[in-house]
Amino acid sequence: MCQLLGMNCIAPTDVMFSFSGFAERGGRTDHHKDGWGIAFFEDKGVRHFVDHQAAAESPVAELIRRYPIKSRNVIAHIRKATQGAVTLQNCHPFVRELWGRYWVFAHNGDLKDYAPRLHGGFRPVGETDSERAFCWLMQELAKAHATVPSVADLTLTLGELVPRIARHGVFNFLFSNGEALWAHASTKLCYALRQHPFGRVTLSDDDLSLNLAELTTPADRVAVVATTPLTQDETWIPLTPGELKVFVDGAPV
């Protein structure tokens, strides 16, 4: 299995602190060493970094830990291969364009005997169940809407489509178009909200602590979603099995 990290914010925020703890799980505090990836939206553009080296050892991950890329929507993934070889084309997150927008997807889980009919404009490049699921989702979204739908409409469509994939196995995922962050849990996904008044936060996986009050303004608001809690001193709310949650401007809708 793999691990997921997502961030949705009201204003562009860097992910250095959360990513530092998360990347430790990629080979050091945990065994997810078969590659990793991260995508940052900046306006409509995406910075997309993937690497088949362990996140704990990757020079690219080191760059992300040090370079404050500010984004309102971030999706990161560290991989423990279940299906597909350890190659770059099998690293999440995956990116596709639809309606002149980029769409980013990362999956934690395992879909058994999952061979959807892909007759549209989206085909997997790698061999993972995850990318097949993403391509099917994009194909069905392209059929359901003529152009970029509202967050509310898209959430309704996802609510109809996702169970058709989830019945094949474990399907925890993060999905974003830069406007909102969708999180679906079959088994394991939780989130924490960071908002005024901010306090001190301490990573569970690394010897690192930050006083958010010194780094934020009262207007800041950030939702962090992860497979398991990243910090010791925040309230992490688990998603219930089958729950699809959407975050906009740093808060659940």
Add this chain to the structure above:
Amino acid sequence: MCQLLGMNCIAPTDVMFSFSGFAERGGRTDHHKDGWGIAFFEDKGVRHFVDHQAAAESPVAELIRRYPIKSRNVIAHIRKATQGAVTLQNCHPFVRELWGRYWVFAHNGDLKDYAPRLHGGFRPVGETDSERAFCWLMQELAKAHATVPSVADLTLTLGELVPRIARHGVFNFLFSNGEALWAHASTKLCYALRQHPFGRVTLSDDDLSLNLAELTTPADRVAVVATTPLTQDETWIPLTPGELKVFVDGAPV
């Protein structure tokens, strides 16, 4: 206008040397400071780095200069904005998926009054003439072939499509699916071949020189394509206006 750099090799090769000279043109030895980008194929996967900072100052470009990412097909671009704001979504190269393969495109030039009919599965995310041209090319390739064509067939199709864009203005571009590198010149593009016996090469834009004989085996072969010659001591062959050249395994076909 912008500048292009492409590399096509018989075996995975790092681009650190050529990129070092090229990146100097992004704000230091030349005025192309409105962002930059580079894409490396690794098997069927792509590493794609874009940044709207000047290449000469970007921490991501610094990583590329130091980290030996080995690839058989590389496309890089430094931007001097003519159309579209300095934003991430306007940075080349652009990436799309078709037939389960990634396709990478970067353009140098300026297309006037270019508004192709985009009725297929590829829409621009940003506002550049370049991304419009790429989307139209992908749309027409998708109509012309049912699955990934051979390099020879794809070259024939491109040979028919490209003049329909080129009549709108300057259309120097690099294009790759990880198997071959296509280069088209309307005005300015040249290439050098590096093969046995290797000698010493010296960058035109940076105080850097390498003895390739010490770093290569006789089986290595690399074609480097650039807007203007990158080195002082190699033979750079200019493409003629309207010429479409395809490189496979480090040599022109």
